[in-house]
Amino acid sequence: MREISFTQALDEAMLEEMERDARVITFATRRATALERTFGGKRVRFTPISEAAFTGIGLGAAGSGYRPVVHWGMVTFSFVAMDQIVNQASKIRYMFGGQADFPVTYRCTTGGGAQIAAQHSQSPYSMFMHLAGLKIVLPATPADAKGLLKSSIRDNNPVIFFECSRLAAVTGPVPDGDVTVPLGVAEVKRAGRDVTVVGLAYYVREALAVAEALAREGISVEVIDPRTLVPLDVAAIRASVRKTGRLVVVDEAPATCSAASEIIAVVTEDPETFRALKAPAQRVCAAPVPVPFSPPLEKAALPDQARIEAAIRRVL
Numbered sequence: 028m029r030e031i032s033f034t035q036a037l038d039e040a041m042l043e044e045m046e047r048d049a050r051v052i053t054f055a056t057r058r059a060t061a062l063e064r065t066f067g068g069k070r071v072r073f074t075p076i077s078e079a080a081f082t083g084i085g086l087g088a089a090g091s092g093y094r095p096v097v098h099w100g101m102v103t104f105s106f107v108a109m110d111q112i113v114n115q116a117s118k119i120r121y122m123f124g125g126q127a128d129f130p131v132t133y134r135c136t137t138g139g140g141a142q143i144a145a146q147h148s149q150s151p152y153s154m155f156m157h158l159a160g161l162k163i164v165l166p167a168t169p170a171d172a173k174g175l176l177k178s179s180i181r182d183n184n185p186v187i188f189f190e191c192s193r194l195a196a197v198t199g200p201v202p203d204g205d206v207t208v209p210l211g212v213a214e215v216k217r218a219g220r221d222v223t224v225v226g227l228a229y230y231v232r233e234a235l236a237v238a239e240a241l242a243r244e245g246i247s248v249e250v251i252d253p254r255t256l257v258p259l260d261v262a263a264i265r266a267s268v269r270k271t272g273r274l275v276v277v278d279e280a281p282a283t284c285s286a287a288s289e290i291i292a293v294v295t296e297d298p299e300t301f302r303a304l305k306a307p308a309q310r311v312c313a314a315p316v317p318v319p320f321s322p323p324l325e326k327a328a329l330p331d332q333a334r335i336e337a338a339i340r341r342v343l
Contacts, residue, residue: 029203030199032169037176040177040180045065052093054095056075078104082097083115085097086119094132097133098134100135112155113158120160121160130182130183130184132185132186137149144318144319145318148318150280153284156257163187164189165254167231177207182210193229210255213264216231217248222342223249224249225253225287233277233331233332237339240332251267253290256286276309276311277338279312279313280313281314282310287310311338
């Protein structure tokens with residue numbers, strides 16, 4: 028077990044997977060110098076800034092026997108490749124009748140908090156959740172980042188791997204060796220009895236900090252990290268809510284049609300879990316505005332510990 032950063036964990040996953048399987052190749056508009064030095068320019072492609080082109084190339088390579096990892100940079104840049112994602116990647120395995128695998132992983136950074144303005148501070152994972160055929164991954168710790176990226180690369184379906192930009196320098200323990208984290212399995216980051224808080228990415232950390240503070244008042248908060256949004260570990264979330272009777276979901280995206288909305292829906296549509304609720308579920312989400320560049324306005328637009336605590340107190 029070693030203490031390394033979120034970014035280092037992702038770099039290790041790439042290095043190890045490329046060493047393990049010669050079919051793993053990567054495309055990016057930023058030079059991956061360490062990978063290029065180890066594996067050469069044929070497997071590590073430094074591409075022109077044309078996301079539409081290399082998003083499609085990655086999908087075609089996946090259908091031709093390779094396991095490409097396509098790095099868009101910021102999720103913002105994926106929007107110029109929406110035809111390749113929406114009409115091709117999400118549907119292609121179905122349209123081949125399951126007779127061909129398309130093991131492509133699309134990586135991108137997401138989220139605000141760094142004063143890089145509206146176009147570069149987005150959290151649009153729910154847009155991609157809506158597309159049947161894509162797997163959606165959103166890790167919150169270095170260990171999960173490494174283990175989930177390994178699992179994504181080995182998966183035979185198109186995967187979009189979101190990397191919260193505010194977590195890049197965060198450090199944490201990462202197991203030694205070839206340790207994977209399965210897609211579709213949530214983790215209880217802190218056990219509790221009074222309220223369930225489902226946090227996404229950066230807000231797992233914030234929820235844990237609030238839970239620690241409230242514990243001094245005798246309030247017991249259970250914090251759950253879904254880790255993947257598609258597939259979503261519905262059973263784990265429902266089991267926690269049936270135990271606590273209360274639910275708060277913290278999501279950096281605006282509330283409308285969000286991952287937070289989906290999580291609340293899968294809780295309330297289940298009769299047994301709905302009967303266990305002692306208070307209306309709460310969403311703590313970003314304001315429905317483009318994320319401002321101004322630091323105080325950005326802070327006001329995004330969830331924070333005070334808003335998480337207020338939501339917990341409301342359900343209590």
